[in-house]
Amino acid sequence: xxxxxxxxxxxxxxxxxxxxxxxxxxxxxxxxxxxxxxxxxxxxxxxxxxxxxxxxxxxxxxxxxxxxxxxxxxxxxxxxxxxxxxxxxxxxxxxxxxxxxxxxxxxxxxxxxxxxxxxxxxxxxxxxxxxxxxxxxxxxxxxxxxxxxxxxxxxxxxxxxxxxxxxxxxxxxxxxxxxxxxxxxxxxxxxxxxxxxxxxxxxxxxxxxxxxxxxxxxxxxxxxxxxxxxxxxxxxxxxxxxxxxxxxxxxxxxxxxxxxxxxxxxxxxxxxxxxxxxxxxxxxxxxxxxxxxxxxxxxxxxxxxxxxxxxxxxxxxxxxxxxxxxxxxxxxxxxxxxxxxxxxxxxxxxxxxxxxxxxxxxxxxxxxxxxxxxxxxxxxxxxxxxxxxxxxxxxxxxxxxxxxxxxxxxxxxxxxxxxxxxxxxxxxxxxxxxxxxxxxxxxxxxxxxxxxxxxxxxxxxxxxxxxxxxxxxxxxxx
Amino acid sequence: xxxxxxxxxxxxxxxxxxxxxxxxxxxxxxxxxxxxxxxxxxxxxxxxxxxxxxxxxxxxxxxxxxxxxxxxxxxxxxxxxxxxxxxxxxxxxxxx
Numbered sequence: 001x002x003x004x005x006x007x008x009x010x011x012x013x014x015x016x017x018x019x020x021x022x023x024x025x026x027x028x029x030x031x032x033x034x035x036x037x038x039x040x041x042x043x044x045x046x047x048x049x050x051x052x053x054x055x056x057x058x059x060x061x062x063x064x065x066x067x068x069x070x071x072x073x074x075x076x077x078x079x080x081x082x083x084x085x086x087x088x089x090x091x092x093x094x095x096x097x098x099x100x101x102x103x104x105x106x107x108x109x110x111x112x113x114x115x116x117x118x119x120x121x122x123x124x125x126x127x128x129x130x131x132x133x134x135x136x137x138x139x140x141x142x143x144x145x146x147x148x149x150x151x152x153x154x155x156x157x158x159x160x161x162x163x164x165x166x167x168x169x170x171x172x173x174x175x176x177x178x179x180x181x182x183x184x185x186x187x188x189x190x191x192x193x194x195x196x197x198x199x200x201x202x203x204x205x206x207x208x209x210x211x212x213x214x215x216x217x218x219x220x221x222x223x224x225x226x227x228x229x230x231x232x233x234x235x236x237x238x239x240x241x242x243x244x245x246x247x248x249x250x251x252x253x254x255x256x257x258x259x260x261x262x263x264x265x266x267x268x269x270x271x272x273x274x275x276x277x278x279x280x281x282x283x284x285x286x287x288x289x290x291x292x293x294x295x296x297x298x299x300x301x302x303x304x305x306x307x308x309x310x311x312x313x314x315x316x317x318x319x320x321x322x323x324x325x326x327x328x329x330x331x332x333x334x335x336x337x338x339x340x341x342x343x344x345x346x347x348x349x350x351x352x353x354x355x356x357x358x359x360x361x362x363x364x365x366x367x368x369x370x371x372x373x374x375x376x377x378x379x380x381x382x383x384x385x386x387x388x389x390x391x392x393x394x395x396x397x398x399x400x401x402x403x404x405x406x407x408x409x410x411x412x413x414x415x416x417x418x419x420x421x422x423x424x425x426x427x428x429x430x431x432x433x434x435x436x437x438x439x440x441x442x443x444x445x446x447x448x449x450x451x452x453x454x455x456x457x458x459x460x461x462x463x464x465x466x467x468x469x470x471x472x473x474x475x476x477x478x
Numbered sequence: 479x480x481x482x483x484x485x486x487x488x489x490x491x492x493x494x495x496x497x498x499x500x501x502x503x504x505x506x507x508x509x510x511x512x513x514x515x516x517x518x519x520x521x522x523x524x525x526x527x528x529x530x531x532x533x534x535x536x537x538x539x540x541x542x543x544x545x546x547x548x549x550x551x552x553x554x555x556x557x558x559x560x561x562x563x564x565x566x567x568x569x570x571x572x573x574x
Contacts, residue, residue, distance in 0.1 A: 093557070094557055095556065095557060097549055097553035097554065097556060097557075098549065098553075189534070190533040190534050191533075191534045191536070204531060204532050204533055205533065230541065230542075233536070233539040234532075234534070234536060234539075236534065236536070295522070296522055298518070298521075299518050299519050299521065299522055301515075302515060302516050302518050302519045303519065305512065305515075305516070306516065306519070313493060317494075320494070321559055322558075322559070322566060322568050322569070323557065323558060323566060324557035324558065324559075325557070325559065326559060327559035327560065327569075330496075330569070332569065332570055332571075332573070333568070333569040333570060333571045334494065335496070336569035337494045337569070338491070338494045338495060338496040339496045341493075341494050341495050341496070342490075342494075342495045342496030342497050343496070345495070347501065347504070347505075350490075350495050350497065350501075350505070351505055351508055351509070353493045353495060354486065354489050354490055354493055354495065354505060354509065355509065355512060357489050357492055357493040358481070358485075358489050358509070361489065361492070368516065368519075370529055371519055371520075371524060372519060373529030373530050373531055374524035374527045374528070374529050374530070375519055375522050375524060376529075376530045377527055377528060377529065377530030378522065378524060378527055380530060380533075412508055412511075413508075413511045413512060413515060416512075417515075426533070427533070428533060429532075429533025429534045453534060
């Protein structure tokens with residue numbers, strides 16, 4: 001790794017504004033670093049033009065904290081003129097004619113996009129193994145998965161290939177790979193960041209968010225990409241996320257809740273030990289720890305694997321080989337569409353579409369989909385009750401550390417069952433963040449903090465305090 | 479009660495997914511594992527509760543009534559697998 005890759009994005013931004021570095025020199029240093037983990041699918045064109053624009057913003061003195069800093073972008077976020085594949089063969093040749101709102105916002109602030117990162121096909125997975133293109137490796141151990149679905153983005157930041165990245169989080173797809181790669185990943189409140197141009201998986205759960213080496217990096221990137229967008233009807237009418245109070249306040253007197261359901265023996269002992277040791281450190285800082293119970297957490301995974309595929313089966317109906325993507329031969333419209341979809345979607349995507357179609361079909365709708373929506377409401381209410389008199393809810397982010405590539409491939413259910421810590425934030429729209437809290441068997445462990453709707457600034461401030469208090473910064477072995 | 483192979487075939491057809499027999503059989507076994515697990519949802523009492531289809535309640539979101547420029551035709555067609563005379567060419571829907 002180069003010396004630059006040891007710096008945080010915020011530090012790089014400060015050096016750019018102080019003219020200690022040039023935008024071009026920074027971008028080239030990252031763009032030419034060898035991608036040994038397979039983080040990227042496509043590299044950006046027009047790097048020079050992007051650098052010139054960013055440099056002129058800095059020279060004019062109108063740049064922000066991250067102007068000129070490189071960023072990697074998950075390949076399910078639309079980039080005008082640049083291949084956007086969702087790691088699927090059905091979008092193998094798709095070049096969006098428009099930008100996602102977050103891309104316009106990055107461009108306006110002069111961040112330099114390095115390219116598009118690998119993911120599980122259509123963000124369906126937790127290992128980046130369902131990508132139709134290649135496997136992404138964990139910078140901590142090349143035999144292990146970086147997690148997913150935003151595994152390419154997490155591996156890029158952890159592996160020193162980009163100081164920042166964007167991902168999307170539908171059931172934990174930012175937080176879990178951040179945990180497994182030893183970095184910070186933040187899912188903002190649903191609606192704080194526009195989904196316009198994010199290829200939809202499960203619209204009521206999807207949210208774009210940042211990866212960085214520190215809470216401050218994530219907060220600064222969240223500030224760039226957030227804010228109301230009239231192109232997204234689910235966008236909240238709020239100002240962009242503010243970082244003004246990020247470094248104020250103290251841990252003393254804060255109340256943090258621990259749901260017993262997220263601390264049972266489903267998690268690896270090493271993960272629980274690292275999280276427990278972090279909790280002990282917070283207690284010493286004067287944090288009040290409260291034990292709570294939210295029984296619906298136990299069925300969160302089921303609720304998610306009914307609702308998300310149901311929404312996906314509808315959203316993915318648009319991939320029919322008529323308006324974009326390759327079209328396979330067949331006899332008549334129905335067969336052309338079925339051939340194209342059947343052959344070009346991978347097995348995990350096909351499976352979720354079938355599950356979604358099944359739970360929405362007549363005779364099964366009430367037993368599965370409606371009931372799942374009812375449980376979703378009850379689980380969300382349980383979280384809201386706890387958050388009435390607690391600042392945040394703390395848990396492991398992932399019950400396991402990075403697993404061996406291929407080890408869970410033959411048991412899709414086992415991999416899905418590992419999502420139980422992250423799913424509730426998506427169900428309720430809550431903001432949640434994962435930050436490193438230690439190692440288990442030499443691999444990173446992530447700690448998750450979750451707060452109430454619209455409390456993104458409070459959550460980031462708390463996470464910043466926790467990060468300072470723990471003093472843990474993880475760097476993969478060379 | 480599990481899902482039968484014929485049901486898997488039927489749902490795949492509804493979802494417009496052409497799949498070989500081996501893939502359907504593999505999918506059947508995966509679905510049965512998943513649907514078996516789904517039964518845990520019955521342990522939660524939801525009597526009288528409304529469904530919650532959205533994370534954040536926003537209602538009646540209207541766009542301003544103003545004309546906007548859409549995508550240029552050539553941009554809209556640039557990814558089409560088949561296009562002619564400025565239009566998408568779609569597979570035959572109505573037989574002669």
